[in-house]
Amino acid sequence: MQTDNPNKETSKGEASQPGQSPLGGWGGLDRLVRENIKKLKPYSSARSEFSGSASVFLDANENSFGSPLTKWYNRYPDPLQWDVKRKMAAIKKVEAENMLLGNGSDECIDLLIRAFCDPQRDNIIICPPTYGMYEVYAHINDVPVKEVPLTTAYQLDLEALEGAVDAHTKIIFFCSPNNPTGNSLDREDIEMVLNNFDGIVVVDEAYINYSKLRSFATELKDYPNLVVMQTFSKAWGLAALRLGMIFASKEIVDILNKIKPPYNINQATQELALKALDNLEDVNTMIRETIKLREELVKELNNTACVQNVFPSDANFLLVKVSDANAIYSYLRDKGIIVRNRNNVLLCEGCLRITVGTERENLDLITAMRSFQSA
Structure with a gap:
């Protein structure tokens, strides 16, 4: 079996079994999405209107003569990066339709907050010390941030989390393994939140490849409110490419695709990612x-x-x-x-x-x- 984490656990161990998620599928997700996003008619790019093979492309107002670098860089890239996603699917054991690629994990964070949080109304929860960009993008989007600090053992304070959640809490961000502390959060604690919070739970696994723990990406079918983030910047050594990953339900991915820039992952990055995926x-x-x-x-x-x-x-x-x-x-x-x-x-x-x-x-x-x- 292919893997990009040669040290991960392959069995579920003693983790508690997931129960019925309060998100409730499409109906629950519909309640979380911002009203203007529901009504948004996404931009339809030339490459999103055509799929398949052709020999003459006269649809996107590109330079038909090529470029100084290589002929094919004059063409817009695949807006949904299907070749990269399909190759990743075999490694990550996640269907391509359950993936979204971002211009770094930072774009992924921004998309999630923009999709689900109404400015000045909804809030997110973070658990400091943690990755700083959750808070930065919340402030950029004018979304209040609630802080529930980790315990002195750098684990979740579930009682404080429960007390912090209100009717306008849309997203809780967890970083595991955590930055800057380096430790993994207790899996059972994250599962407890997934089973009892009726919003989006984001598990940022930028460093998961260095851990023996299995990725939460294997749990997508059990938790419709789960979003897992990973990156090519750490274990893959491709920080300069700025390529982040989201794994989530198809319904969540469809919403994020609706608001992402049409060509957010450039052609050169897609080509280099495909080469890297061949060198697992x-x-x-x-x-x-x-x-x-x-x-x-x-x-x-x-x-x-x-x-x-x-x-x-x-x-x-x-x-x-x-x-x-x-x-x-x-x-x-x-x-x-x-x-x-x-x-x-x-x-x-x-x-x-x-x-x-x-x-x-x-x-x-x-x-x-x-x-x-x-x-």
Whole structure:
């Protein structure tokens, strides 16, 4: 079986069985969608009106003579990226019609908020410390944000979540494995929310390839209100392409396709993604190597004087509590080593977020951190 997560669990273990989702299928989803989106007549592009093969294309006002780069870049790309989705389907075990590709996960977040949240009326819930773009795109769309902080163990506070939900809460965003803490959220807690919240639950799995846990994308049929996000930026090493993924019910995907830009994924990105999908074993090798180096880096950091705690991680980075985060960050920066200072982030006080690098980069980092005290 193909996989882009060679370390994931293949059995359901002791996770609780999903019950009847309160979303209730199409009827429930219809209640969540903004009224103007329901009435929206989407733009009909030339490429969306024609599918199939032809030898003469005179429908889209393209330059018929080609381009300075390659002849085929003068043509608009497939607006729904079917070739990429079909190839991904074999790897992700998700039907192509249950996928939406975005210009990075950021576009996916923006589309979800625009589709379901009425500005100044509806709200979203986030669980800090977490990925900052959920809040940014909510503010861009003039949607209020409710914060329900994680516990000190970096897990969901279900009682506080229940208290925060009101009649205008449309989306709850979970990041698992979480950024910047690196840990996975308890699966049973996320399932509890899916079974009891009558809005959209987004599980952002940008780092899932580095975890042993199985993706929530396998649960789409059980939870009509579930949206799973993944990305080509991390394990696939294609951050420069800006290619994010949504896995959801066909009904949710259809709504998002209605409002996305007609050609949001360019032709070059689609071609390069197809090539990457043909090299799955290379990706799996990189994942295994990253996990190996992550464990080695944990050991070295734990033997470094200025390090007070290395938090467990299911990602390609570590949250590290140090003796003086601001001073060590500046010291490393002066030596040409850039990490992320999370000292001012809730529940991450005194911490640096450190990406797992190559063996050479990790050695340079450890050498510099061990020389900090004597500087």
